[in-house]
Amino acid sequence: MRNYKDMADAVFRRRDEYVASVKRKKRIALNVSLSLCACTLAVMGAFGIWKLGVVEPDPTIIGTKPQHIVETTEPTLQSLPANATSEGNHTEETAQLISGNRTEPQSSQSTQTDVIRPIVKPTIPFLPSTPIGPVLPVRPTTPAPPVVIIPTVTVPVVTDPVEGSTTEKPVVGEPDVPPTSGDADARPTRPAPMVTDPTEGDVAETVCPTMATDTARPDDATNPPVVQPTWIPQEPTTAVCNTYPPTMPATQAPCGPEQSPPTEPPQTENDCPPTSPNALTFVVRDSHGNGVKGAEFALYSGGYCSDTAVSDSNGYFTLYLPKNHLNAYVVQLSAPNGYEIDTHIVYIGKTPSSDYLFINPKA
Amino acid sequence: MDNGASSYRRFLDGDDNGFIEIIKDYKDGLILYINNFTRNIFTAEDLAEDTFVKIVTRKPRFSGKSSFKTWLYAIGRNVALDYLRRHSVVEVSTDELQQIREEEESLEAQYIKKEDNIQLHKAIRNLIPQYRQVIWLVYFEDFSNIEVAAVMKKSVRSVETLLYRAKQSLKTELNKEGFEYEKL
Structure with a gap:
């Protein structure tokens, strides 16, 4: 049998071993717990990053596609409809695309005549847009710098009024898309107008005033329109349209009896070529029922002068509505010498009809 | 002789000599008591040592409701019962049995007197x-x-x-x- 000293030594030795083993176990448990915490935090962090979508899968990998990327149908210039490139709509939509104000593309059939929409004034100065050229090859992915877009301006020149064939002379750029009629309600407002004095006599050789006009349209025939056309000087070599601006009469001519238009619309010279063969034939007569020759009329659509015409010897003249005309109306610009001007305004509805007779009584 | 409570209190305060005194005073009686379970004086000695190690490492609180010797023998009894629960059958050879008898008689003569x-x-x-x-x-x-x-x-x-x-x-x-x- 061992004595008490040997047993005491054995007891304390085993105690030391026990304490050392406990410390070792505690250290191992601490390391394991720290490792588990680190792994847990890493997993939680990775899960959080994954949920937040910070890390995106590589789209270059074939077969992978980011799930959170929504394909938008934001139209670009190339994806715009073809008819939206005429009548200066391309410049307005280009401005909206650049400035980011564009809401949705509008088809040519969706805009009707009586719909009035607010025109967003672009921040980019625009050139006259009638007639227009093709769409500029603007890359839609480029940022929106303050770039001044100079559209291609092609002025059609009537070579054969009978056949209606026209040739376009590009002024700027290289047109490759023929102009078509577009939305008239989407016209941008014009910059600071350059108004010429309508009383000057050399206005007969000015270009067709198809630019924007700050025109206050009268509500009815009793209030003659106060036309304040805005002019932008162009090269004199461009096509020449009918005479404009009008000399508004001081007095109002009486309304005459209605007269049906002739079956064959007479051909007029110096007519702006219509973009749509929607012809309206009117007649102007004096108080005795004789045709008045040389009376000048203008067709406004969407606040712009879209066409002008001069009556022939029988008093007939033809105006051509644009394809998507808006708030179109016909006013007489001038009357020949010895006649009074008819100050009535003939509004053109959705179903246009030339059932109005202009009366120019002798002065 | 201290009844063991003060020695154990000194041991809890950090004096290992207090527990050495406990071992000196209560070792033989605990071995002979545990021997009543095991009928093997060597196993009883080992179990007595395990009892002291258990007290030293875990440092159980002695409330003083009974004497220290009663408390110590109760711990020894639990250790012996745990041993018997784990070792239900203990095979002892004839030579070892003779040695056990001699050791037991030696311890009896030393402790009982x-x-x-x-x-x-x-x-x-x-x-x-x-x-x-x-x-x-x-x-x-x-x-x-x-x-x-x-x-x-x-x-x-x-x-x-x-x-x-x-x-x-x-x-x-x-x-x-x-x-x-x-x-x-």
Whole structure:
């Protein structure tokens, strides 16, 4: 049998071993717990990053596609409809695309005549847009710098009024898309107008005033329109349209009896070529029922002068509505010498009809 | 001799000599008590050492509701029972059995010292373990019935009944060997 000293030594030795083993176990448990915490935090962090979508899968990998990327149908210039490139709509939509104000593309059939929409004034100065050229090859992915877009301006020149064939002379750029009629309600407002004095006599050789006009349209025939056309000087070599601006009469001519238009619309010279063969034939007569020759009329659509015409010897003249005309109306610009001007305004509805007779009584 | 409580308090305060004193005072009695379970003096010695190691490492709180010796023997009893629960069958060779007898007699002579008590202790080897425990605690450790009940985790009434039956059994054993113990 061992004595008490040997047993005491054995007891304390085993105690030391026990304490050392406990410390070792505690250290191992601490390391394991720290490792588990680190792994847990890493997993939680990775899960959080994954949920937040910070890390995106590589789209270059074939077969992978980011799930959170929504394909938008934001139209670009190339994806715009073809008819939206005429009548200066391309410049307005280009401005909206650049400035980011564009809401949705509008088809040519969706805009009707009586719909009035607010025109967003672009921040980019625009050139006259009638007639227009093709769409500029603007890359839609480029940022929106303050770039001044100079559209291609092609002025059609009537070579054969009978056949209606026209040739376009590009002024700027290289047109490759023929102009078509577009939305008239989407016209941008014009910059600071350059108004010429309508009383000057050399206005007969000015270009067709198809630019924007700050025109206050009268509500009815009793209030003659106060036309304040805005002019932008162009090269004199461009096509020449009918005479404009009008000399508004001081007095109002009486309304005459209605007269049906002739079956064959007479051909007029110096007519702006219509973009749509929607012809309206009117007649102007004096108080005795004789045709008045040389009376000048203008067709406004969407606040712009879209066409002008001069009556022939029988008093007939033809105006051509644009394809998507808006708030179109016909006013007489001038009357020949010895006649009074008819100050009535003939509004053109959705179903246009030339059932109005202009009366120019002798002065 | 300190009853062990003050030594254990000094040990808890950081003085290992206090526990050495406890080992010195209570080692032999604990071994002989555990031997009543194991009937192997070497195993009892190891279990006594395990009992001291258990107290040293875990440092259980001694409330003082009983004597320190009662508290220590109760811990030793639990250790012995755990050992017997794990080792239900202990094979002992003949040579080892002879050595166990010699060690046990040596420890009896060292601890009991009285020849009558030594003869009495030899007589209780043939009793069942519970009778051996209660007779050892009452007649060799001078425990009261309450202390015996605390060590054996029995009620006092159960200890009294168990002690009565242990005396009757011991009388029978002593009569077989021609002894007549007047204290029984």
